[in-house]
Amino acid sequence: MEIRYAVHPQEARKYDTTALREHFLIETLFKPGEIVLTYSHVDRFIVGGVQPAGSPVKLEADPKEIGAATFLERREIGIINIGGSGTVTVDGTVYAMEPKDCLYIGRGAKDVIFASDRADAPAKFYFNSCPAHQTYPTVKAAISEATPRHLGSLEQSNERTIYQYIHEGGIKSCQLVMGMTLLKPGSMWNTMPCHTHNRRSEVYFYFDMPDSGVVFHFMGEPQETRHIVVRNEQAVISPSWSIHSGVGTASYTFIWGMAGENQAFDDMDPVAMQELR
Ligand SMILES: O=C[C@H](O)[C@@H](O)CC(=O)C(=O)O
Numbered sequence: 129m130e131i132r133y134a135v136h137p138q139e140a141r142k143y144d145t146t147a148l149r150e151h152f153l154i155e156t157l158f159k160p161g162e163i164v165l166t167y168s169h170v171d172r173f174i175v176g177g178v179q180p181a182g183s184p185v186k187l188e189a190d191p192k193e194i195g196a197a198t199f200l201e202r203r204e205i206g207i208i209n210i211g212g213s214g215t216v217t218v219d220g221t222v223y224a225m226e227p228k229d230c231l232y233i234g235r236g237a238k239d240v241i242f243a244s245d246r247a248d249a250p251a252k253f254y255f256n257s258c259p260a261h262q263t264y265p266t267v268k269a270a271i272s273e274a275t276p277r278h279l280g281s282l283e284q285s286n287e288r289t290i291y292q293y294i295h296e297g298g299i300k301s302c303q304l305v306m307g308m309t310l311l312k313p314g315s316m317w318n319t320m321p322c323h324t325h326n327r328r329s330e331v332y333f334y335f336d337m338p339d340s341g342v343v344f345h346f347m348g349e350p351q352e353t354r355h356i357v358v359r360n361e362q363a364v365i366s367p368s369w370s371i372h373s374g375v376g377t378a379s380y381t382f383i384w385g386m387a388g389e390n391q392a393f394d395d396m397d398p399v400a401m402q403e404l405r
């Protein structure tokens with residue numbers, strides 16, 4: 129498991145491209161037949177990916193590194209399938225996972241197994257996990273069951289729908305909030321006008337991109353912005369002090385996950401366009 133430490137914004141100002149990428153970009157999330165994990169000290173997120181190949185893959189981490197016998201002993205997790213159909217089995221209960229299905233698993237589940245239905249079209253399970261102090265029920269939701277929020281306009285190249293899966297008005301959790309944003313064809317900007325939220329951190333995971341496509345993901349303090357070039361199936365860690373917004377050179381979709389002090393979607397600190405630097 130890779131460990132990422134938290135960064136002070138004044139330190140981040142001095143980073144060059146390589147350092148920015150080392151601290152904030154997660155370049156690889158899927159390796160066939162393996163579980164790939166990144167532990168961030170930012171709200172103690174674990175960001176991961178599983179692409180089951182021939183045989184099923186178990187949700188596990190080094191017990192010493194997570195300080196627990198099982199992955200979910202003191203954690204909750206939100207999983208979204210971005211690949212072909214597959215299953216997630218939670219303590220013997222099988223959840224069929226179609227593309228864009230989300231599964232929330234509450235604290236304490238012991239045995240979580242990922243599998244693909246077909247070897248030639250493997251499932252790809254992307255997930256966010258964070259500490260949890262009580263158990264909420266394990267619940268699955270299709271994108272059709274998520275709460276849609278329409279934002280932006282084609283004139284501003286940012287027309288999109290935010291689908292909230294795990295949130296105050298949907299699947300209940302301790303602190304994890306998770307959803308997916310789909311852009312209208314021709315709209316290339318996400319989350320601009322941008323914001324920070326000093327009470328929560330966030331992780332963006334970009335996918336459904338052509339190999340030649342990139343997203344210029346903007347981060348940093350609103351008056352001290354930087355960019356990271358993000359490719360298909362890569363994720364960016366956004367500390368609470370950082371904006372998080374991107375513009376694509378081709379179509380893309382992204383999953384966002386948040387954790388921290390509260391789950392109020394509107395508890396954002398909007399950045400006026402005139403203040404950006
Ligand atoms: O705090 C909220 C998160 O940044 C995302 O929900 C924003 C987003 O997906 C978008 O504007 O497209």
Ligand SMILES: [Zn+2]
Pocket residue numbers: 323324325330372
């Ligand atoms: Zn945000």
